[in-house]
Amino acid sequence: MKDEVDTREDRVANLKGMGCSRKRVEDARFTQGKGNYVDDIKLDGMLFGDFVRSPYAHARITSIDIEEALKVPGVLAVLTAADLEPLGLHWMPTLAGDKQMVLADGKVLFQGQEVAFVVAEDRYAAADGIEAVVVEYEELPVIVDPFESLKSDVVLREDTVGEDSAPIDGAHGPRKHHNHIFTWEAGDKAPTEEVIANAEVVAEETMYYHRTHPCPLETCGCVASMDKVNGKLTLWGTFQAPHAIRTVVSLISGIEEHNIRVISPDIGGGFGNKVGAYPGYVCSVVASIVTGKPVKWIEDRMDNLMTTAFARDYWMSGKISATPEGKITALRCQVTADHGGFDACADPTKFPAGFMNICTGSYDIPTAYLEVDGVYTNKAPGGVSYRCSFRVTEAVYFIERMIEVLAIELGMDAAELRRINFIKKEQFPYKAALGWEYDSGDYHTAWDKALKAVDYDALRAEQVQRVEDFKAGKTRKLMGIGLSFFTEIVGAGPVKNCDILGLGMFDSCEIRIHPTGSAIARLGTISQGQGHATTFAQILASEIGLPADSITVEEGDTDTAPYGLGTYGSRSTPVAGAATAMAGRKIRAKAQMIAAYLLEVHDDDVEFDVDRFVVKGAPEKFKTMKEIAFAAYNQAIPGIEPGLEAVSYYDPPNMTYPFGAYVCVMDIDVDTGVPDIRRFYALDDCGTRINPMIIEGQVHGGLTEALAVALGQEIAYDNMGNVKTGTLMDFFLPTAWEVPNYETDFTVTPSPHHPIGAKGVGESPHVGGVPCFSNAVQDAFRAFGLRHTNMPHDHWRIWKTANELGLHG
Amino acid sequence: MTKKMHITITVNGKEEEFLAEPRELLIYTLRERLNITGPHIGCDTSHCGACTVTLNGKSVKSCTMFVAQADGAEVETIEGIGGPDALHPLQVAFKEHHGLQCGFCTPGMITRATKLLEEIPNPTEEEIRFGMAGNICRCTGYQNIVKSIQAAAAEMSAAKEAAE
Ligand code: FES
């Protein structure tokens, strides 16, 4: 038998398990145009639904006339709130404890809001139908500024006030004003204020983290098909959390959960955009029930940018105090969060501001206080985590800017300031002032490695020379060195404090081993490009000793996959990856008993070795996992049930805390405002590395999305509430031409509580990348007195900064 | 209703004949009429390149062209570039060098890259980045796409040399 001559290394290599850069099994279909995305689904008699949307940001609807629309050839139905109301579906719950109009119920609160749903035979007929719907609006005062909103007499949401017009409590406690949604606090206010009041050095800054959008290349959409004969509803869609969607659909429609099948087919990128529930889903389901035919709804890009899932929009004010030597003593952060017309943030229910309380960052800060106020405005709802764990991007940007501002205040080097404040290796597990317990880290090692890799001191020397040359008129280019050190908090999360609509945020894996030694594993998550079918098979290969190539991984069909909370917030590896390992270990435990029986020894006398169980001390006596799998199905083994299957639901004991050290070197043309990224070095520590090739790919992608956000991407409104960046003409998505090559590096600090020590990586580069790019731009102007300027640093804004600093002569 | 037009186009070597409204976009003809779903839709403004096809030998964004304008044309989509029995070197290279993640941009990317390599058989990195700037990828950060195209170019040149 070949097995017997293979060396141990050969056997390990044959598994393609953890740590190897296994090529992706998904790629064959994608490279040949055979992916199956939601818009590729075509069913017999399928209709197409699309929305009449509001051109106004705030208006009362005085009438909707659908008569002409119904005469348009190909148009079958037009739904309005009046049709949904008897079903109780004109409003729907949001993930944040608020509710949202499915179709405009008497008024609209943002431009692009869904007013009516036209159902037609094809897209063109639906478009014609939309043209023919006549809606009369009465314009209302528009508020696009959250600070103004908190002062305004205008009541944006009538359900926020009682009969006496006084604000009534919201989902997260009392309201300070009728347009106020919640206040969320963490840490100790009085002690923090006291330390800051008595500190020798205090740096203060206010920064706006602008509104942007995840903008995956595929927009959101679904196909709903109600089979009236069998009473079954099938819903295909771009869902990052298919099981949660099934539960939500059941709760709001009253259709029993076993009669609903939700399928996430291939998803063309998510980045947070596809976590929430959107009016299009509800309307498609209703339209399918009404017409008895399958109904497809697919957003166009403008719908996508204007209405589903914005990200960020945080106004953050900070105070940071320190000793004259630079030891940080306290941090205070006050946030005013613009949530738009409905609070549709996709955060764990008990965290209305997500994990913003990770804003003490990677630093040992003894005292801290955070206060977040959520506010309604006439902007689109959302507040999703765009390639980050819940609000972690905001938190990390905040602290990494505060560190830079403090460095300026102290006249210190920002790298050194970070170093003297890092949480030390021996302090882990580290309890942060705002409540989290960091699992593991070795920040100093990572930082030193990064600074050495880029030859930091030489860069600073070059920068000093550049400033001199600039002043001497020898160059018009300044040089910026962007630093960032981030700690992420991912893997939501422990059921004790993390749930979405009451659903605990565990995840799951179910494994069936086939008689001939191959397997299928099903998970509660869903890949949107992360390559789960590749990496989860690798975890299993190492755990159960069958080659990854013999393991099929399936996700996204709620009829077959075990219940799970889906893929976002870098939670798949920390939670479902752990479930996979645990389920694999159950398989192995049973395999051990079978092996012992076959080898006629006691259970404890065999041990697992790569792909087999061997008799301890007698390695020539063994049974391979393949042989054991076959025995599980063809031998009657006393006391052991036939078959080889396992399922695990994993409730993580803690979050995981990936971290990293990034450095960006940039030349900035002072006269054009154009930045040229000379170098970007990214060191990531995501604990145990499952597939280095995929990790590197995630880092490249996350950094590119960071570049976009930092250097130009925004959802901007004018003061009438018109979206100014509703197409790819004005919404910045970098092309190959604008993007540099990245250098990636790593350290490995495993998570002590995760079964395989993995922490998750998909979002780290975005979280760490945004402050790094921004710090590089701002650092270029430090020598000329710049303290802080807001993102996005597009060419115009950079030029303006240079101009305001008097650099244009 | 507008009068329908008589259209004949050849897609991936197969001639297709049908009546279509003048406003029908080529991308919908391909995806909905002919069930060729490799080319995707990522925008409405001709920016993303997800819908890229080859039309009479040139890279074209099929979302910005009426099928009426393509009457009589030869169209090639990802489905015509290579399949399980004979993969195009670009299809192999994209997998080998991790040039894709969600795969949504991939058909357009590869379709565009086949033309780029015809225009410039051994492109520099700069030429690749410039030549591919009409195709947006949200996942990969392009570094591995560039690598994939370089690898395919090398492979194709070597094969050509061997053949000569
Ligand atoms: S869909 Fe054609 S360019 Fe975007």
Ligand code: FES
């Ligand atoms: S691989 Fe997802 S858009 Fe390119």
